[in-house]
Amino acid sequence: MSQELRLIRRITLKLIPFLILLYLIAYVDRSAVGFAKLHMGADIGIGDAAYGLGAGLFFIGYFLMEIPSNLMLERFGARRWFARIMLTWGAITIGMAFVQGPHSFYVMRFLLGVAEAGFFPGVLYYITQWFPVRHRGKILGLFILSQPIAMMITGPVSGGLLGMEGVLGLHGWQWLFIVIGMPALLLTWPVLRYLPDGPQQVNWMDQREKDWLVGELEKDLQAYGQTRHGNPLHALKDKRVLLLALFYLPVTLSIYGLGLWLPTLIKQFGGSDLTTGFVSSVPYIFGILGLLIIPRSSDRLNDRYGHLAVLYVLGAIGLFASAWSTIPVLQLAALCLVAFSLFSCTAIFWTLPGRFFAGASAAAGIALINSVGNLGGYLGPFAIGALKEYTGNLASGLYFLSGVMVFGLCLTWVVYHLLERKYALNPNEYAASARSARHS
Template identity: 35%
Template sequence: MTDTSVGKPVAPPLISTADDALEASTMRLVRRRFLPVLVLGFLVAYLDRVNVGFAALTANSDLGLSPTDFALGAGVFFWGYFLFELPSNLVLEKVGARIWVSRILITIGLVSMAMVAIRGPVSFEIVRFLLGAAEAGLFPGVIYFMSLWFPKRYKAQDMALFMMAIPLSGFIGAPVSSWLLALDGALGLRGWQWMYLIESVPAIVIGLMCYRLLSDTPANAPWLSREQQAWLQNRLAQEKVQVQSGVKISKWQLLKDVNLLCYGAIFFGVTAGSYGLSLWLPLILKGLGLTTFETGLMGAVPFAFGCVATIVWGWSSDIRKERVWHTAIASFVSALGLGLCLLTVSPALTVAFLSVSALGLYGVKGPFFALATERLPPSLAAAGIAVITSLAGLAGFVGPYVVGWLKTVSNSYSAGLGFLALLCVVSGLLTLIQASLQGTKQRD
C-alpha cells in the first residue's frame, strides 16, 4: 500500500496557514490606520498638558508665580480631569469613539490657546482646570477603543506603541518648546505665549483627522473586507465570552471593587513619578545652572530612553505573556532612578539617573494596562479604565504639588524626588501583593 500522505500537504496546516494570513492582513490594516493618528493625537494632547513645565522657565517670573503657585496651577488640571473622566467615557460608549475622541482633541486645542491670555495665578489655575476637563476621557477612551479592535495577543505591544506618545511628547517637546521660548518679543508676545499658541494647533488638526479615519467597530469599517471583518469580530467575541464568564457587576459598583481600586493605587504611584518628571524636569535642570537652550536639549534625553522602554518592555510582556512582573519591575526601576538623583548635583549624572527612572516610568504603561484590561469584561472596560485613570490622575496633582511644596519649604528638589521614589516602590509592592492574593483566591 502506498503512503499517499508522504510529500503531500494535509488540510489542517492549509487552514492554519490561511487563518494566519487572514489575521496578519487584517491586523496590518487596523494598525496602519489607527495607531499613527492615535499616537499623534495623544502626543499633542500630552504636550499641551505638560508644556507648562517649559513655559515656567520664563512665565513664572512674568506672572509672579511661586513654586507652590506653579505646582497648584499645574496640578489643578487633574481635578478637572478627575471630575469629568468617568462621565466623558460613559458618553463615549453612547456616541462612539470617532465623534468623542475628535471632540476631545479639538477642545484641547482651543482651551490650550487660551493659555496665551493668562495674567496671574488665578487665571492660570482656571484655564488649567478647563484644560483638564477638556481632555477628560481621552486616554481611557482610546484604551477602550483599542479593546474593541485589538485582540489580546496584540494588547501590550500596541498599547505600548500608543503610550509611546507620552515620552515622545517630551523628547520632541523639550527642544521645540525651548526654541519657541526664544521667540520672546515677536509681535508683542512673550516666548511662552508663542509656545502655547503654536503647540495648540496640532490638536485641532489631528482631531479632524480622527473624525475622518476612526471607525467605532469592525462592523462599520468599509475599509476591511467582509472576510476580515468576520475574522476580527469572531476573535474579539471569543475573548469577550472568556472574560465575561461569571461576571455580574454594574458600572457604578466598579467604584467599590477592591481589585479595581488596587489597580488605581498601583497606577497612582507611577503616575506621580511620571508627572513629577514631566512637569518639574525643566526647572530641576535649569536650577543646576543650564541655559534655557541646554535645558531643552538635556531634557529630551530621559524621554528618549522612555520611548525605547515603552516599546521594548511592552514587546517583552507580549512575547512572554506575562504582565505582573513586568509591571512590578518597571515600578522598582522608576524608584531606583529617582532615588539615585538624591546622591548628586551634577547635571550629567542627574540626567543619567532620570533616564533610568524614565525606563521604568514609561515602560510600565503597556504591561500595566494589558494586565488591567484583561481582568475587566469588555462591557465594563471603558468605565473601569476611567476609574483607574481618574484615581491615578489625582497623582498628577498630588505628585507635582508635593514636589513644589517641599521645594518651597526646603529650597531643594531632593525631598520631592524621594517622595516620588517611595510612591513607585509602593506601586511595585502592590502589584506583587495583589497578584499573590488573586492567585490564592483562584486556587481556593
C-alpha cells in the same frame, strides 16, 4: 506570516499611527507648562508652590469628568467624541497664553483637564474593541510611545518658542501656548472624517475578518472571566477596579511629578532655554527604548507582574540616585533609567483592566482607574513644589518619588495575590463571580 498576524498588522497600521499623533499633541499641550514656568512665574507672579498647585489642578478637572466622558464615548462613538475633546482642549491651551496671575492660571489648568478628560482612557477602551488580549501589550507599548516622543518634542520646541520674547508684543511663554494649541484645532476635522467608530464600520476588513475578530474578543470574555455589567456604572463598585486604580497611582504620580519639574531640574545644570529643552528630551529617548522592548517581552513571556516589579525597582533606584548625586551627568543617566522604567510600567499596567472587563463596563472601569490614578498628576507636582519650597532643594521631591516607586512595588505583590493568583487557584469561582456581575 499567519493570517492573524497579517490582520493585526493591518489594523495596527490603519489606527495606531493616527492615535499616536493625537495623543502626542495632547501630551505636548498638557506638559509644555513645565517650560512655560521657567519665565511665566516671574512675569505674572507664580511661585513654586502656586505652580505645583496649578499644574496639578489639571488632574482634578480630569478626575471629575473622566467617567462621564468615557460613557459619552460609548454613547456617541469614538469619532465624534474624540473630535469634541480635541476642539475644546486646543482652544483652552491657546487661552493659557492670556492668564494674568495665579487665579486665572488655576482656572485654565482646571478647565484644560475637564476638556481633555476621557481621551486617554477612551483610546484604551477603543483598543480593546480592535485587539485580542494577547496582542495588547505590544499595541499599548506602541501607543504610549506618544508620551516620551511628545516630551522629546516639547523640550526643543518649547526652548525655541521661549526665544520669541517680545514678538508682536507677546512673551515667549505666550507664543508657546498659542503654537502648541493650534494642532489640536487643525486635526479636529480629520478625526471626524477618518477615524472609524469600530470594526463594523470599515471597508478594509472583509466580513470573515470581522467575524473572526468578534469571535476572538468573545473568547477573551470567557477565558479571563471578563465582566459585562448590566449597568456599566456598577463597574465603579467592583473591587478589582478600585484595586487597579490604586495600583496605577504610583506610576502617574511619578511620571507627572518628574515630567512637570524636569525642565527646572535640568535648568540647574546651567545653559540656555534651548539647551535645557534639548537636554530635557534625552531621558525620553530611553523611555522610547523601554516601550519598544519591555511590552514585547511581557507579551512573549505572558508575564505582567514580574516585569512590573523589576521596573518599579529600577525606577526607585534611578530616582534615589538622581537626588543623591550632585554630578549633572550622573543625574541625567539616573533620570534616563527612571524614564525607561516609568513609561514601560504604563504600557504593561494597561494590559490588566482589559483582562477583567469588556464592553461598557470596560469604558466605565478604565475611566475610573485612570481618573483615580491621575490624581497622582495632582499630588506629584504639588508635593514636589511644596517640598522644594520648604527645603529649598528639588532633591527632596526626588526622594519622595523614590519612596512612591517602592510603594508601587509592594502593590504589585498585593494585586497579583488578590487578582491573578486567586483566579489561577479558583478559576470556576472567579468565572461564576463574573457571570453574576453581568446580570447586575
